[in-house]
Amino acid sequence: MDALDVARWQFGVTTVYHFLFVPLTIGLSVLVAILQTMWHRTGNERYLKLTKFYGKLFLINFAMGVVTGIVQEFQFGMNWSDYSRFVGDIFGAPLAIEALVAFFLESTFIGLWIFGWDRLPKRLHLAAIWAAAIGTNLSAYFILAANSFMQNPVGFRINPESGRAELTDFVAVLTNKVALVTFPHTLAGAFLVAGSLMVTVGLWHVMRNRDSADTGAYRFATKLGSWVVLISSALVVLTGDIQGKIMTEVQPMKMAAAEGLYTTESPASFSVLTVGSLDGSRELFAIKIPYLLSFLGTGDPNGTVQGINDLQAQYASQYGPGNYAPIIPVTYWSFRFMIAFGLAAAAIALLVLWSQRKGRTPTSKWLLRAGLVMPVLPLLANSFGWIFTEMGRQPWIVFGEMLTRDGVSRSVSLTEVLTSFTAFTLIYAVLAVVEFKLLVRYARAGVPDVTPDDDTDDTDDAERPLAFAY
Amino acid sequence: MELTTVWFLLVAVLFTGYFILEGFDFGVGMLLPVLGRDDRQRRVLINTIGPVWDGNEVWLITAGGAMFAAFPEWYATLFSGFYLPLLLILLALIARGVAFEYRHKRPEAAWKRRWDQAIFWGSAIPAVLWGVAFANIFRGVPLDADHEYVGGLVDLLNPYALLGGLTTLGLFLTHGAVFLALKTTGDIRERAGALAVKLGVGTAVAAVAFLSWTLTIRSSAAAVVFAVGAALALLGGLAAAKVRREGWAFTGTAVAIALAVATLFAALFPNVMPSTLDAAGTLTATNAASTPYTLKIMTWVAVVFTPIVLAYQGWTYWVFRRRIGVQNIPQH
Numbered sequence: 081m082d083a084l085d086v087a088r089w090q091f092g093v094t095t096v097y098h099f100l101f102v103p104l105t106i107g108l109s110v111l112v113a114i115l116q117t118m119w120h121r122t123g124n125e126r127y128l129k130l131t132k133f134y135g136k137l138f139l140i141n142f143a144m145g146v147v148t149g150i151v152q153e154f155q156f157g158m159n160w161s162d163y164s165r166f167v168g169d170i171f172g173a174p175l176a177i178e179a180l181v182a183f184f185l186e187s188t189f190i191g192l193w194i195f196g197w198d199r200l201p202k203r204l205h206l207a208a209i210w211a212a213a214i215g216t217n218l219s220a221y222f223i224l225a226a227n228s229f230m231q232n233p234v235g236f237r238i239n240p241e242s243g244r245a246e247l248t249d250f251v252a253v254l255t256n257k258v259a260l261v262t263f264p265h266t267l268a269g270a271f272l273v274a275g276s277l278m279v280t281v282g283l284w285h286v287m288r289n290r291d292s293a294d295t296g297a298y299r300f301a302t303k304l305g306s307w308v309v310l311i312s313s314a315l316v317v318l319t320g321d322i323q324g325k326i327m328t329e330v331q332p333m334k335m336a337a338a339e340g341l342y343t344t345e346s347p348a349s350f351s352v353l354t355v356g357s358l359d360g361s362r363e364l365f366a367i368k369i370p371y372l373l374s375f376l377g378t379g380d381p382n383g384t385v386q387g388i389n390d391l392q393a394q395y396a397s398q399y400g401p402g403n404y405a406p407i408i409p410v411t412y413w414s415f416r417f418m419i420a421f422g423l424a425a426a427a428i429a430l431l432v433l434w435s436q437r438k439g440r441t442p443t444s445k446w447l448l449r450a451g452l453v454m455p456v457l458p459l460l461a462n463s464f465g466w467i468f469t470e471m472g473r474q475p476w477i478v479f480g481e482m483l484t485r486d487g488v489s490r491s492v493s494l495t496e497v498l499t500s501f502t503a504f505t506l507i508y509a510v511l512a513v514v515e516f517k518l519l520v521r522y523a524r525a526g527v528p529d530v531t532p533d534d535d536t537d538d539t540d541d542a543e544r545p546l547a548f549a550y
Numbered sequence: 551m552e553l554t555t556v557w558f559l560l561v562a563v564l565f566t567g568y569f570i571l572e573g574f575d576f577g578v579g580m581l582l583p584v585l586g587r588d589d590r591q592r593r594v595l596i597n598t599i600g601p602v603w604d605g606n607e608v609w610l611i612t613a614g615g616a617m618f619a620a621f622p623e624w625y626a627t628l629f630s631g632f633y634l635p636l637l638l639i640l641l642a643l644i645a646r647g648v649a650f651e652y653r654h655k656r657p658e659a660a661w662k663r664r665w666d667q668a669i670f671w672g673s674a675i676p677a678v679l680w681g682v683a684f685a686n687i688f689r690g691v692p693l694d695a696d697h698e699y700v701g702g703l704v705d706l707l708n709p710y711a712l713l714g715g716l717t718t719l720g721l722f723l724t725h726g727a728v729f730l731a732l733k734t735t736g737d738i739r740e741r742a743g744a745l746a747v748k749l750g751v752g753t754a755v756a757a758v759a760f761l762s763w764t765l766t767i768r769s770s771a772a773a774v775v776f777a778v779g780a781a782l783a784l785l786g787g788l789a790a791a792k793v794r795r796e797g798w799a800f801t802g803t804a805v806a807i808a809l810a811v812a813t814l815f816a817a818l819f820p821n822v823m824p825s826t827l828d829a830a831g832t833l834t835a836t837n838a839a840s841t842p843y844t845l846k847i848m849t850w851v852a853v854v855f856t857p858i859v860l861a862y863q864g865w866t867y868w869v870f871r872r873r874i875g876v877q878n879i880p881q882h
Binding site: 147 | 656
């Protein structure tokens with residue numbers, strides 16, 4: 081074990097952890113904004129209750145996303161300083177723009193929304209949650225543009241004197257085809273999580289508190305969440321399909337690694353699962369769907385998909401001796417887990433909708449259990465998606481331009497990085513437990529009572545309690 | 551003006567904004583156990599910064615991002631070189647940020663006490679370490695010809711840097727107390743105002759000592775003017791606090807922080823991180839900078855968006871301009 085390994089583990093752990101909170105922030109900000117808009121339009125108190133209820137869950141989650149996000153920005157410099165030196169001319173810009181354009185918008189208007197219930201006119205208060213939601217979604221675009229440069233570097237040249245990458249076309253970086261398709265894929269994945277959480281909490285109340293006056297509200301939330309899950313899962317599949325084709329073109333090794341395909345095939349089949357080793361030597365048992373990998377990768381059922389061995393030979397002659405294949409079992413299984421967990425969430429959403437058809441109240445214990453695990457499924461799908469895309473790029477940190485091992489900070493010792501890795505893991509573990517318990521507590525508590533607008537309140541403004549206080 | 555100079559100024563402005571804004575957030579956090587005698591009072595303190603602390607912290611993220619985009623070498627050397635202090639700052643900011651949001655989520659006293667500690671230490675640690683870090687940036691650290699930091703943790707804990715940490719600690723405490731006097735009513739307002747004066751006197755001594763030492767390390771005409779201005783602004787702010795002109799007192803401490811940061815940056819220019827070893831290791835606004843093309847794009851983005859951000863953030867402060875007191879804290 082050396083400093084490089086620990087730095088990689090730390091980046092993996094802190095990034096996957098950060099991205100447990102990001103999808104909920106992205107998705108729920110918009111869903112809460114939609115609920116508040118419905119209240120604004122209809123005046124129906126049910127939507128106000130749901131806005132406040134899901135808004136609370138949103139904020140418990142939001143805090144974690146914010147604080148774990150700062151680590152991400154610092155980590156490039158702290159642990160990957162040679163990477164930062166190499167790509168800073170290109171990579172820093174989207175990060176700075178993300179902060180200036182998106183994070184300020186998000187954080188400022190979240191503050192206005194949380195504390196502004198009685199300080200802002202209704203319409204402005206509604207605009208505040210939309211501004212925060214837009215900021216959140218915009219931030220995803222800039223960080224994905226930065227990540228896409230690592231997958232498919234464009235709009236740059238290598239300065240022969242300094243050996244560093246230099247920006248030549250910023251529009252090309254922002255319109256990188258990998259970024260353009262990863263953005264909707266990531267957003268759809270985020271809505272899959274947010275919709276699932278909405279279903280879980282709503283369904284639990286529908287089934288547990290049957291006689292509650294708020295059952296109508298919970299039923300509505302359950303249905304809205306289910307539809308969000310179904311629509312976003314369709315979008316995930318659609319954008320994922322386009323991604324597969326782009327990946328075959330710009331990172332063929334990653335596509336080969338997704339299947340564990342060692343020799344070039346046309347047509348290539350897709351294995352649903354494989355028992356045995358994935359090193360290409362022996363395969364005990366596999367369920368294969370003919371033509372599917374060719375179709376996923378090229379759009380043509382008979383298309384050619386390059387194998388790992390051929391790509392390895394090609395890269396070795398192009399970049400010099402070395403191993404250019406990622407860890408195949410990791411890419412193979414993370415790819416399948418991503419798909420399976422995502423589809424499972426969609427299937428449960430379908431069951432939930434079916435169980436509530438024509439005003440029925442679901443009673444099945446199994447449905448409730450499935451509903452309770454539901455948000456975990458797309459969260460796992462998101463995590464495995466990131467593990468796949470980042471591990472599938474290895475050994476590169478910037479595909480074809482810089483190896484991961486060359487990007488690590490030379491001045492950071494093994495002791496230092498072990499210290500930070502341990503510290504982050506511990507504090508993150510504690511906070512995960514705290515956050516989860518709070519979410520459960522507030523999810524169980526149910527929708528709050530809302531007091532109707534009281535304009536006749538003539539107490540002095542300076543004496544009146546705040547509508548919300550920490 | 552060269553674009554590298556523009557970005558040197560912008561990075562300086564972003565850190566200045568960060569220290570002014572999160573400076574009083576840190577001050578409020580550190581004064582929590584001092585001025586908040588019971589839960590209701592502590593909630594008053596926290597709620598003075600409740601709506602704005604998150605937006606204030608984005609100044610740091612933007613400053614870091616701007617440094618990365620405009621001076622990648624500076625960003626890379628600084629963040630990897632100051633590894634352990636930055637780790638501590640990150641852990642502090644994590645605990646503190648979550649604490650604001652979670653503290654009121656459960657009624658148990660033990661729960662609140664734990665988060666209060668997170669807020670206190672999460673404010674105190676960065677308040678000291680930012681001073682230590684910036685004093686070291688200014689003083690210079692051992693950098694080899696590849697701009698890699700070759701010192702250890704002890705190199706960062708020199709007397710000058712520790713005095714820098716003491717200075718930021720004092721400035722943020724005073725600034726926070728003045729802010730609380732400006733934003734609260736009743737008993738807390740009285741005690742915050744009185745405490746600000748007491749804290750301010752000690753801080754003024756530390757600040758004058760630190761800035762004088764700074765100017766003996768390296769100096770420029772502008773730096774001297776800024777240093778004198780910082781001392782005068784701090785004293786003016788204290789005088790205003792004494793006669794309970796809280797708006798002026800806050801202006802005084804804010805200007806004092808701004809000019810103290812400006813002193814460091816003005817005396818530092820055109821270097822951004824001097825090396826104490828090899829002159830070739832010194833990072834300057836030129837050799838640490840991105841290409842002119844990147845700087846040009848970033849300049850346009852900054853020109854368009856900075857005024858917008860300032861406008862809506864300023865408006866937020868206007869929306870929440872009202873003073874609060876224990877009578878405004880709801881039961882839940």
